[in-house]
Structures are given as C-alpha cells and as structure tokens.
Amino acid sequence: MRITTERLVLRKPSLPDAPAVYRLANDRRVTRWMTLPWPYRPEDAVQFVRMSQREFRKGIGQHFVIERRGDGELLGSVGLMDHRPTHRRAEVGYWLGSEHWKQGYASEALGGVLRLAFRDMQLNRVHAVTFPENEASGAVLLRAGFQREGQHRRHWKHRARWHDLVIWGLLRNEWDGRQKEG
Numbered sequence: 050m051r052i053t054t055e056r057l058v059l060r061k062p063s064l065p066d067a068p069a070v071y072r073l074a075n076d077r078r079v080t081r082w083m084t085l086p087w088p089y090r091p092e093d094a095v096q097f098v099r100m101s102q103r104e105f106r107k108g109i110g111q112h113f114v115i116e117r118r119g120d121g122e123l124l125g126s127v128g129l130m131d132h133r134p135t136h137r138r139a140e141v142g143y144w145l146g147s148e149h150w151k152q153g154y155a156s157e158a159l160g161g162v163l164r165l166a167f168r169d170m171q172l173n174r175v176h177a178v179t180f181p182e183n184e185a186s187g188a189v190l191l192r193a194g195f196q197r198e199g200q201h202r203r204h205w206k207h208r209a210r211w212h213d214l215v216i217w218g219l220l221r222n223e224w225d226g227r228q229k230e231g
C-alpha cells in the first residue's frame with residue numbers, strides 16, 4: 050500500500066525504518082503533545098513498526114511513514130487508527146520531525162490519507178483529537194476542513210498532568226464538497 054502526493058510518498062513502515070523513526074521522534078518538541086512514550090527509545094520505534102504491521106493485517110489501522118519523493122528522506126508518520134467498519138469511521142494522527150515543520154508536509158500527508166479514507170475505504174467520518182494547546186495540529190485540521198466539535202474535559206493524563214482533549218471531525222460529504230471546489 051502506497052499513497053503518492055505531489056512531494057511525498059506514504060508507505061507501510063518496515064523494520065529498516067526504525068532508526069530514522071527513532072531519530073525524529075526522540076525530540077521533546079515532537080512528543081510534547083503526543084501520546085508517544087517519553088523518553089522515546091530505539092525499541093519504541095521498533096514497536097511502532099511491529100504495531101503498524103499488526104494493525105494493517107487486522108484491518109484496524111493503516112499507518113504510514115512519510116517519505117519525501119525528491120531524496121527519499123523520512124519525514125515522519127501519518128495514519129488511520131481505530132478503524133470501525135460498522136460505523137465507517139476512523140481516527141487520523143500524524144507527526145513530523147521538527148526540522149520538517151511549516152513546509153506544508155503535514156497538510157499534504159493528511160490530504161493523501163483522507164483520500165484513502167473517503168475515496169478508497171468509503172468511510173463516512175474521520176476524527177482527530179488534539180490537546181487544546183497544540184495550535185499547529187489544530188491549524189492543520191482546520192486547513193483540511195475539519196470542524197472543532199467539542200472538548201472532553203480532563204480526559205487524558207499526560208506526563209503527570211490532566212489535559213482536556215479537543216475533538217475534530219470531517220464528514221464524507223464535507224470532504225467531497227471540498228474536492229469539487231478544488
């Protein structure tokens with residue numbers, strides 16, 4: 050399974066990707082608003098690859114590494130999780146190594162995964178959750194057409210503190226409409 054966008058290839062992670070995943074994710078700025086483990090260890094990257102292969106096999110998750118087409122550099126990861134066929138929905142998540150931020154890569158990778166979700170998998174809904182403080186992630190979701198639907202209060206214990214979680218959603222007809230608008 051591969052998804053190609055203008056500048057990126059999204060492909061299934063394999064064990065040789067683990068050292069690059071570790072190098073990018075072992076950065077406090079990246080894991081600050083994520084549920085990734087901290088400190089992030091080389092074994093965590095291996096676990097990520099194994100988990101994504103397992104979830105692909107079971108059909109409950111489609112996780113990708115994000116590779117730049119020009120030079121094959123690994124930039125981060127994007128994926129669909131918690132796929133519920135009965136409800137035709139899944140959750141999307143993403144992160145990039147900090148040296149690759151603010152170049153539109155997250156938006157482009159998210160666009161590729163939304164095409165998979167709505168066009169190929171025929172989902173009706175994709176949702177995402179963010180910590181309220183994570184302005185970058187909120188901006189990426191808004192740009193992709195997600196609506197801020199609400200906020201679970203004190204929903205998540207992260208690094209010894211309780212956090213609210215913002216819920217974002219995008220429906221298939223909304224995504225279709227945006228495709229037609231171009």
Ligand SMILES: CC(C)(COP(=O)(O)OP(=O)(O)OC[C@H]1O[C@@H](n2cnc3c(N)ncnc32)[C@H](O)[C@@H]1OP(=O)(O)O)[C@@H](O)C(=O)NCCC(=O)NCCS
Pocket residue numbers: 078079080082083143144145146149150151152153154155156157178179180183184185186188189192
């Ligand atoms: C969130 C993240 C993936 C954004 O990646 P990115 O490639 O920099 O995002 P993009 O370049 O596609 O930016 C999309 C929009 O967000 C805005 N944005 C990006 N970083 C921002 C920031 N730090 N603060 C405010 N807005 C920001 C961009 O300006 C752009 O808006 P525009 O279309 O109006 O210009 C990246 O910051 C990251 O990996 N953060 C750590 C991991 C994380 O938080 N993941 C999400 C967990 S829910």
